[in-house]
Amino acid sequence: VALRLGLIxxxxxxxxxxxxxxxxxxxxxxxxxxxxxxxxxxxxxxxxNGIDFAALSSAGTESDALHAISExxxxxxxxxxxSDAVDVIVEASYTNAESGEPALxxxxxxLDAGKHVVTTNKGPVAFGLRDLTGLAKVKRKDFLFExxxxxxxxxxxxxxxxxxxxxxxxxxxxxxxxSNYILARMESGQSFPDALKEAQSKGYAEADPTADIExxxxxxxxxxxxxxxFGTDIRPHEISCSGISGLTxxxxxxxxxxxxxxxxxxxxxxxxxxxxxxxxxAMKLMDRDPLASVNGVTNAITLLCDxxxxxxxxxxxxxxxxxxxxxxxxxxxxxxxx
Amino acid sequence: VALRLGLIxxxxxxxxxxxxxxxxxxxxxxxxxxxxxxxxxxxxxxxxNGIDFAALSSAGTESDALHAISExxxxxxxxxxxSDAVDVIVEASYTNAESGEPALxxxxxxLDAGKHVVTTNKGPVAFGLRDLTGLAKVKRKDFLFExxxxxxxxxxxxxxxxxxxxxxxxxxxxxxxxSNYILARMESGQSFPDALKEAQSKGYAEADPTADIExxxxxxxxxxxxxxxFGTDIRPHEISCSGISGLTxxxxxxxxxxxxxxxxxxxxxxxxxxxxxxxxxAMKLMDRDPLASVNGVTNAITLLCDxxxxxxxxxxxxxxxxxxxxxxxxxxxxxxxx
Numbered sequence: 001v002a003l004r005l006g007l008i009x010x011x012x013x014x015x016x017x018x019x020x021x022x023x024x025x026x027x028x029x030x031x032x033x034x035x036x037x038x039x040x041x042x043x044x045x046x047x048x049n050g051i052d053f054a055a056l057s058s059a060g061t062e063s064d065a066l067h068a069i070s071e072x073x074x075x076x077x078x079x080x081x082x083s084d085a086v087d088v089i090v091e092a093s094y095t096n097a098e099s100g101e102p103a104l105x106x107x108x109x110x111l112d113a114g115k116h117v118v119t120t121n122k123g124p125v126a127f128g129l130r131d132l133t134g135l136a137k138v139k140r141k142d143f144l145f146e147x148x149x150x151x152x153x154x155x156x157x158x159x160x161x162x163x164x165x166x167x168x169x170x171x172x173x174x175x176x177x178x179s180n181y182i183l184a185r186m187e188s189g190q191s192f193p194d195a196l197k198e199a200q201s202k203g204y205a206e207a208d209p210t211a212d213i214e215x216x217x218x219x220x221x222x223x224x225x226x227x228x229x230f231g232t233d234i235r236p237h238e239i240s241c242s243g244i245s246g247l248t249x250x251x252x253x254x255x256x257x258x259x260x261x262x263x264x265x266x267x268x269x270x271x272x273x274x275x276x277x278x279x280x281x282a283m284k285l286m287d288r289d290p291l292a293s294v295n296g297v298t299n300a301i302t303l304l305c306d307x308x309x310x311x312x313x314x315x316x317x318x319x320x321x322x323x324x325x326x327x328x329x330x331x332x333x334x335x336x337x338x
Numbered sequence: 339v340a341l342r343l344g345l346i347x348x349x350x351x352x353x354x355x356x357x358x359x360x361x362x363x364x365x366x367x368x369x370x371x372x373x374x375x376x377x378x379x380x381x382x383x384x385x386x387n388g389i390d391f392a393a394l395s396s397a398g399t400e401s402d403a404l405h406a407i408s409e410x411x412x413x414x415x416x417x418x419x420x421s422d423a424v425d426v427i428v429e430a431s432y433t434n435a436e437s438g439e440p441a442l443x444x445x446x447x448x449l450d451a452g453k454h455v456v457t458t459n460k461g462p463v464a465f466g467l468r469d470l471t472g473l474a475k476v477k478r479k480d481f482l483f484e485x486x487x488x489x490x491x492x493x494x495x496x497x498x499x500x501x502x503x504x505x506x507x508x509x510x511x512x513x514x515x516x517s518n519y520i521l522a523r524m525e526s527g528q529s530f531p532d533a534l535k536e537a538q539s540k541g542y543a544e545a546d547p548t549a550d551i552e553x554x555x556x557x558x559x560x561x562x563x564x565x566x567x568f569g570t571d572i573r574p575h576e577i578s579c580s581g582i583s584g585l586t587x588x589x590x591x592x593x594x595x596x597x598x599x600x601x602x603x604x605x606x607x608x609x610x611x612x613x614x615x616x617x618x619x620a621m622k623l624m625d626r627d628p629l630a631s632v633n634g635v636t637n638a639i640t641l642l643c644d645x646x647x648x649x650x651x652x653x654x655x656x657x658x659x660x661x662x663x664x665x666x667x668x669x670x671x672x673x674x675x676x
Contacts, residue, residue, distance in 0.1 A: 020645065024503065152646045154500035161499050162492035164670040165362065166663065290652050293631035300650075307358065307663045308490045308654060312638075314628050315649035325504065325645045332502040 002033040002050070003335055006086035006115075008077045008106065009093035010039035010059075010066065013120055013147075016324035017090070018056045024328070027053045032331060037066055038080040040093070046072035048085045077102065081110045088334060090327055091119040092147075097216050097236070100127035111135045111143060118330040120147030120323050126220040126236050129227045142334045147326030149175065149221045150299045153315030157329065159228060163305060168229050170269030170304040175221045177297030177317045178205045178212035179244050179264040184295055186252040187261070192245060204297055214243035215280040218266040225301075226268035226278050234268075234278055241280040260284045261292045269304070290314075340371040340388070341673055344424035344453075346415045346444065347431035348377035348397075348404065351458055351485075354662035355428070356394045362666070365391045370669060375404055376418040378431070384410035386423045415440065419448045426672060428665055429457040430485075435554050435574070438465035449473045449481060456668040458485030458661050464558040464574050467565045480672045485664030487513065487559045488637045491653030495667065497566060501643060506567050508607030508642040513559040515635030515655045516543045516550035517582050517602040522633055524590040525599070530583060542635055552581035553618040556604040563639075564606035564616045572606075572616055579618040598622045599630045607642070628652075 007014045018034070021027040033050030043064040045051050051069060059065050067073070074080045081089055089110040093103055100123030107124045110117045111132060119125065124132065125145045136143035146156050159168065174180055181204050185195035196213065199205040211217045219236045226234050244264050255262050263285050268278035285292040290312040294300040299317030302310045316322040345352045356372070359365040371388030381402040383389050389407060397403050405411070412418045419427055427448040431441055438461030445462045448455045449470060457463065462470065463483045474481035484494050497506065512518055519542050523533035534551070537543040549555045557574045564572050582602050593600050601623050606616035623630040628650040632638040637655030640648045654660040 026503075152504075153649055154496060157500040158492060158496060162495040163667070164674075165364075165666045166490075288631070288633045290631065290636075293626070293628065295626045298628075307659045309660070311491055311651070311653040313649070313651055316647055321645045322647070328503045329501070336502075 002029050002031055003331065003338070004033055004035045004050075004085060004087045005331070006036035006080050006083060006089050007034060008038055008080060008089060008091045010037050010042045011092065012320035013092040013323045013327070014090065016320040017327050018053060020321070020324050020328055022053050022057065026328075031335075035085045036074065036080050036083055038074045038077050039066065043067045044072075044074040044080070045069040046074065046083070046085070077106050078109060081106055081113060081115065086115060088116040088118060088331065090331075091117060091121055091124070092323070092327070093121060095121050095123045095220070097123065097211055097220060100124045104128045107132055107143070108135065111139055111141055114139055114141065116142045116334050117144070118327055118334070119145045120326055122148045122217075122220040122224065126223040129224060130233045142330075142337065144330035144333060145224070146330050147323045149224055150301070150315060150317050151319055151322035152325035152329065153299065153313060153317070153322075154329070155301055155313055156228065158313060159303070163303075166308055167306045168303050169306055170267065171225060171229070171301055172265055172267040172291060173221075173225070173301035174263055174291055174294050174299050175218045175266050175301070175317065176212050176264055177299060178209065180294065180298070181296050182213065183244060183247070183252060183262055183264065186247065186249045187256055189249050189253065191249055192247065213245055215241040215264065218264060218280045222266040222268055222278050222280055226276060230268070230270055230276055232276055234276065239278045239280060242282065244282050247282055255284050259287045261287065263291060263294075265291070340367050340369055341669065341676070342371055342373045342388075342423055342425045343669070344374035344418050344421060344427050345372060346376050346418060346427060346429045348375050348380045349430065350658035351430040351661045351665070352428065353395075354658040355665050356391060358659065358662050358666055360391050360395065364666075373423045374412065374418050374421050376412045376415050377404065381405045382410075382412040382418070383407040384412065384421070384423070415444050416447060419444055419451060419453065424453060426454040426456060426669065428669075429455065429459055429462070430661070430665070431459060433459050433461045433558070435461065435549055435558060438462045442466045445470055445481070446473065449477055449479055452477055452479065454480045454672050455482070456665055456672070457483050458664055460486045460555075460558040460562065464561040467562060468571045480668075480675065482668035482671060483562075484668050485661045487562055488639070488653060488655050489657055489660035490663035490667065491637065491651060491655070491660075492667070493639055493651055494566065496651060497641070501641075504643045504646055506641050506643050508605065509563060509567070509639055510603055510605040510629060511559075511563070511639035512601055512629055512632050512637050513556045513604050513639070513655065514550055514602055515637060516547065518632065518636070519634050520551065521582060521585070521590060521600055521602065524585065524587045525594055527587050527591065529587060530585065551583055553579040553602065556602060556618045560604040560606055560616050560618055564614060568606070568608055568614055570614055572614065577616045577618060580620065582620050585620055593622050597625045599625065601629060601632075603629070
C-alpha cells in the first residue's frame with residue numbers, strides 16, 4: 001500500500017519533491033502517492049487514488065494553476081488536513097518568524113487528526129517542538145522536520161540516530177548562507193550594502209533581507225536545535241540576537257590579517273548548573289576552527305559531544321532540491337516504521 | 339537481562355570502554371556485563387556472572403595481569419569466542435595490514451558461533467566486509483565497526499542510517515592524523531624528518547611510521563568505506579597508493595602561497611559505467627575545500643551525495659576514549675535491536 005501524501009504549499013520545494021519521487025521510482029503504488037495539494041496561490045487539487053505525477057510536474061505557477069487538475073477544491077490548508085485520503089501531511093509553506101502561524105496550528109491539527117507530519121518550515125518547529133512532539137507521541141505518529149535546519153544535510157538525523165550514548169553539551173553553527181556570503185564578500189573589500197546587493201542579485205538574499213542579516217532566521221534554527229538537544233522549550237525571541245550589519249570591510253580584512261574570520265554564529269550550551277544559554281551574533285573565529293573555512297552559502301554545525309569532542313557537519317544550507325531531499329528522507333523514515 | 343560482552347584485546351581502547359560503561363551507569367544487570375577478556379599480553383579473565391568492573395579498571399598492564407582476577411584461563415581468542423557465556427564479541431586487537439588476520443578469522447568464528455561482533459580493528463573489515471556482513475545476515479546477528487574509521491565520529495552510522503534515499507557516488511577524505519599533522523608542520527617550514535620526529539615525540543606517530551606516512555593505513559579505510567558504500571569487494575592492496583614522504587617544506591609553503599594546501603587524501607568514486615575507482619595519495623586542495631582546513635590529528639570525509647551535493651563530517655580520527663565510544667555506540671545499537 002502506498003503512503004498517501006497531502007502537500008501544503010506548492011512552491012519550489014514541494015515541486016522538487018514531486019520530481020524527486022518520480023526520478024527515484026518512488027511514485028506509485030507500494031511507495032508514495034500524492035492525493036491532495038493546497039497552495040495559497042496555485043490553488044488545490046485532489047484525487048483519492050493519487051494525482052497524476054506528470055500533471056503536478058507540469059503545473060504552472062500562475063494563480064489557481066492546480067485547478068486544471070481536479071474538480072475537488074480545498075478551501076484552505078485546514079480543509080486538506082482533515083481529508084481521510086491523506087496519511088502524511090507534507091508542510092512546506094512560508095515561515096512566519098513571529099509566531100510560526102498558521103503552520104503551527106496546521107501541524108497540530110494534522111497530528112490531532114492522526115496524520116504523520118513532515119515539515120521544512122522553521123516556524124512550527126521553533127515555536128512548537130515540545131508540544132508537537134508530545135502530541136505525535138500520544139497519537140503514535142511521526143513529526144519530522146529534517147529540512148527545517150540546513151535543508152537535507154542530515155544534522156537532526158545525526159543528533160537523533162547517530163550519537164547513541166553521547167551527550168551533546170552544546171553547538172556552534174553557521175546557519176545562514178546569505179550572511180555568510182556577504183561576510184566573504186566583505187573580506188574582499190566590498191562594502192556591506194554592495195555585498196548585500198550582490199547577494200540579492202544572485203538570489204541568495206530576499207528583497208527584505210532583515211531576517212537573514214540581523215540574525216532572526218538563525219535564532220529560529222538555534223531554538224530548534226537547542227530544544228531538540230536539551231529538551232528545553234526556548235522560544236526564538238528569548239534568544240539574545242544580533243547580526244552582521246554593524247561589520248565593515250575594514251573589520252573583515254583586519255580579522256583575516258590576524259588569522260581570523262568574522263562569522264555569524266548561532267550557538268547554545270548546557271551549563272554546569274543545568275541551565276542553558278543560547279545566542280546569535282557575529283564572532284571572530286580562529287582560522288583553524290572548522291567553521292572558519294565554511295564558505296558562501298554552505299552551512300555547518302559543530303556539536304560538542306561528551307565523550308568524543310567536537311564533531312562538525314558541513315553541507316548545503318538551503319536549496320529547492322536539497323530541501324525536497326530532506327522531505328524524502330523523512331518520508332522514507334516514516335515508511336520504514338510502518 | 340544484560341548483554342554479555344567478551345573482550346578480545348585489553349589495551350587502551352577496551353580499558354577505556356570499561357571506564358566508559360561504568361561512568362555512564364551502563365555496567366550491570368539490564369545493561370552490559372563483561373564475562374570474558376583475552377589479551378595476548380595481559381592474559382585472560384572469566385566470570386559467567388560478570389567480571390567485577392573495578393577489578394578490570396584497576397588491572398595493570400604487566401604480563402598476565404588479568405590472571406589475578408579469575409581462575410579460568412582462555413588459551414587464545416578463539417577459545418573465548420567459543421564461550422557460551424558471551425553474547426557480543428568486542429574485538430579491539432592489533433591491525434594486521436597484510437591480511438587482517440588473525441582478527442578476520444576470529445570475527446568469522448564469532449559470527450559462526452552466533453555472537454554479535456563489534457570491532458574497531460580495520461583489518462577484518464578491510465579484508466572481509468562482504469563475507470562477514472553476509473555471514474551476520476545469515477546468523478541474524480550484528481557485525482558493527484564504527485570505530486574502524488575515524489574512531490567514534492559517526493561516519494559509518496551516517497552512511498548507513500542518515501542518508502535514506504540519497505546515493506553516495508564518492509568520497510574524499512583525510513583519514514590519517516599522523517600524516518596530516520606532519521603536513522601542517524611542513525607548512526611552517528619544518529623538514530619531513532623533523533616533523534616526523536616531532537609527531538613521534540607527541541605520540542601521534544608509531545616507532546615504525548611507514549603505514550601512516552606511505553598511505554597503507556588510509557588504504558585500509560578507503561577499502562572499508564568503498565565496500566560499504568558501493569557493495570564492492572575491493573582489497574586494500576588493489577588500491578593505488580602513495581604517501582607524503584616525497585613532499586618538501588618548500589612544496590608545502592608554495593602551495594599555501596597559491597591559496598592551496600597539500601593533504602593526504604583517500605578517495606573512491608562510482609563511475610558512470612558502473613565501475614569504481616579508489617586511490618590514496620597526496621593532493622593539493624583549494625583553500626575553500628572543506629578538507630583543506632582540517633588540522634592536526636582531526637580527520638574528515640566529504641561524501642558526494644545525489645541529490646544534496648557534498649556533505650562533510652569532521653571529528654576525531656583516533657584516541658582511546660574516542661574509539662571506546664565507537665564501541666559503546668555499536669553496543670547500544672545492538673541492545674536497541676533486542
